Amino acid sequence: MLLFEAIQIGGGSMDTFRRLKNFYWPHKKYLFGSLLFLLIVTGATVCYPIVLQQTIDKGIKGQNFGYASVLAFGFILIMAIKGVAAYFQQYWGNLFGISSVYELRKALYRKLQYLPFRYYDNAHTGDLMSRLTADVEGFRFFLSFGFSQLFNFILIVSFSLVIMFSYSVPLAVVTLLMTPFLAVTVYSFDKKVHPAFRAIRKSMGRMNTRVQENVSGMNTVKAMAQEAKEIERFEWNNTDYKDKQIYTSTLWAKYFPFMEFIGNICVVVLLGLGGTFVIRGEMKPGELVAFFSLVWYIMGPLMELGFMVNQFSQAKASGERLLQILDEPIEIASPENPIETDRLLGSVEFRHVYLKYPNEESYALKDITFRARPGQVIGLMGATGSGKSSITRLIARFYDATSGEILLDGESVKNYSLKTLRKNIGFVLQETFLFSSTIRDNIAYGNPDATDEEIIDAAKRAQAHDFISELPKGYDTILGERGLGLSGGQKQRIAIARALLINPSILILDDATSAVDMQTEAKIQMAFRELMRGRTTFIIAHRISSVRHADEILVLKDGQIAERGVHEDLIQNPNGLYRRIYDIQYKDHEQLKTQQNA
């Protein structure tokens, strides 16, 4: 029944394995080598009962000590061969698995590097990580052990049966008659235990999330004095996990001793029946002793059959999840014959550009048209979600416009290689991401070949050199994940140095100063001035002061350009959004000026 099910599952999922063939088939020599040695191992294993039988029936009964000695040393020899064979069988089997997933990981990582932003907008890091770790591991485990376990099962059961039948047909038949009981038990155990294991894993996942949230949000928990409430919520998770574990162990307790019991009953029946045969002289005592070992060679693997079947279906599910990543389309790629140039001049033109993000109903950008000549500064203003960032993301082709055209130096962005495009566009984003690396390497992230002088020069121009020099290890300071240990302003300045070092012809400053104090902001603004020289610059900002000197200011509302022009013109429109923002922000300033002059 189980075998049948295994074959059925096999039939349906061959497709998954066929499509992943590229990863494991090149290493097939390890697999076949391993299976070959497995044959020897299994052959040697079933020698033990035979040797035992020979010792009792020929050596002892026949009072033939010489024969017993031969058996003893022969046995050592056989086991030595088995040991060596076992080494190769195990080592090569494992090698088959780890070599295959080495290639698989490589391909997955490669894929992940090139998947577009669209993919990452909808993917959870946790989910991706679990695919890259747990699913890869599940697949490896099956490759390393799955095949050989199945092969081993077939071999040892058939070898044992042959020996059994040659010793005593009735006893062999009795043993065979017991196996359906065991098979049914294993089957029904398996049906229940795997959902139970899944429930444990899920419960663990929930508990993990709960604790993670609690610890990450500890500031909020403490600020709101919600410790007791948090303890109560955690208690639920903790209890749930414990209950799921206990339920599963109850299944074990119910079924496992019972499986053993079936095997034991088989031993008892063999003893009764075989004992009678021996007493009647129809069977030799050694043969009966051999049966006590042979029984377990059949019962043991049978108990594990359920796990094998499950492993197979898990590997299949893992394989599917991995194929999902590998099959993901990379819709944004360089064209066939891309324009490759070291340096763009930096003119940017949008012609009736519309953008709709996948999975969203409304357009993020509607009919955007503007033109920036090389070296010009474009200010983008508008509320959160009005489409400011979307415009800049289209220039670097992190997304493709739904319709309309985007031209760089008069050519569509789609005609450039991605590399040319991104080499010429520098980003400083609101949420700075720094890598677990030295400050030096973080600054040199976009240009690892930069010399120390160039790096220090960039840091100086980004107003970052002073604080970096004050760190005990200076530029060699290693930053933790997300640049732990630095303030928001410091991280921001490193990000600015990073953008500066690739010397882009188009620069994008996406709300880069919101999280820093007044003095730092002033410093960063100075750095921006330095940064903008000789480049086409897009400034996304909330502050009028950041954009007032721009060559053109686009005020966005709901994905459309609501107002456009230079500062002096925009403030003339008394009902305009720009004017309203100006009023709020400049009330202070005017007042300040009068005070200063007073």
Added chain:
Amino acid sequence: MPLEKPESKALETRQRFYYSSDRIIEKPFNWAQMARLLQYLKPYAKTLLPGAIIALLIGTAIRLTVPILIGVYAFDRVIKHQDIHGLYWLVGTIAVLYFLSYLSNYFRIRLTNILGQYVIFDIRKHLFNHVQYLSNRFFDSRSAGSILVRIINDVNSLQDLFTNGVINTLTDLLMLCGIIVILFSLSWQLAIAVMLVIPLMFFLSTKFRRKIRRAWQLVRLKQSKLNSHLNESIQGIRVTQSFNQEVNNRAFFDVVNTEVFETWRSATQKNAVFRPFVEMANAIGSAILIWFGAFLIIHSHLTTGIFVSFAFYLGMFWDPISRLGQTYNQLLVAMASSERIFEFLDERPNVRDAQEPVSMDGIKGTIDFEDVRFTYDEEREALKGINLHFEAGETIALVGHTGSGKSTIANLIGRFYDPTSGTVKFDGIDIRQIKLSELRANVSTVIQETFIFSGTIMENIRFGRPDATDEEVIAAARAVGADQFIEQLSNGFYTEVEERGNILSVGERQLLSFARAVLADPKILILDEATSSIDTETELKIQKAMKKLLEGRTSIIIAHRLSTIRDADKIVVLDHGEVIEQGTHDELMRARGKYYHLVISQFQGLEAV
């Protein structure tokens, strides 16, 4: 396998990323720690534990008896004397014993697992609850990840020890002793001969295995490096793509991936070498039995039955020895985990309730700082003798650059820390005398990095006051103008949100935390950089709400935006942990001191662009 080459020459010789994956996985055995761990068994010493032990005693006794019955009794008595009746009796007895063994196994597995899971439950609960009340100082010095690892992984790694380890050790020791005693009583000559392999087996299961274990530890270290990089490269993918670093990163990954492959290959090879030795140890035992056993039968007194029994017992030797080796490994791992767990449990919260705490009820919200000094760590003094007086209901703005001590003052008012010296008082009462839970409920802090818990918007706003009704939550959201964006979400107030989900913008998160604060209705409100990430339009919208929020309570505002600071009743200017100026905006502007220069420099910087 040829490695992929980075595009940049410099990266061929330089390591690009660094990950701290040097967690020590095991520690030497330590009795005191073991005793402390076993304390967790105490609550079950009279209930689950005795049951489990009885079950295991019965099971072990039966497993030890059966080989004698099948060997000595069956062959030397029944078969030798052709006693069919005896055979039936024997078969019946063994069947009954097996049934008893079945029952005892059932209870053993059940009871040991329940026991183990309860112990794990208790440890985790103890740890989690303890961590909840630890002070901010504790959280400052640790990443969220490292705390998570202790509550989840370190506790999990004790699981094996408590469900199987303790009971298995008892079973295995009993089993080994039992077998040895029985073998000697059956035939001491054969027993001695056969037991020559025991030292070899012990050597294999301890010394040899240690090497294998080390090799696997190396694999885990390399794997955790690989995982750290994967995680980081996913989170930083946008930066990687905008800086064209795909190829360089692939080269880095290739190196790490190859390291994993190599360490794994070496570990698996060591593991495979183990096999032939185990086979040989078993084979030598069996060969001695066959050779010397046959010799003793032919030339001496030994019977076939004893020989068969020996064969059975010999087959039972390796398992307990191997398991004891494994348990020993488990113990070493448990030593490392429990050391880390106990380290947390030994942390004392340094902010604690007084013996007889005072209620917050009568307090209006006057705040006094008297000679307050504070140091975060030994080196840096964050506050150097602060004296301040805030009237109840006043709005106070704290101004100064990063590190001037603004946030420290706010943290002391919320009693997230206690001052190193000096006192903070509410209405003249030292806040260390006030009941902590009431103090926290009456001092709300809106922080810059608002945390969104997974759940609905409704639940998130309700976070600070779990008993608030839906109507109250909605009213609070309306008061700060958050209702507009909430109603645009797919399920309104019942939209599910989570920390890492991108549904909410930074500004929207901030509005949610405002709503939280309004709902909590505290006597003292602290806004720590709360408006810095809100865009001007939204800022305009919440300005009214802010006024309403500040009304009738003592409010402390930490902000950079002049518009937020200007209307405060009092502005306190801090520099390097000292108060250098205080007064209203106009007073301070007229004084042309530090504040004046801060304001001017802000505008100069902006003007310059």
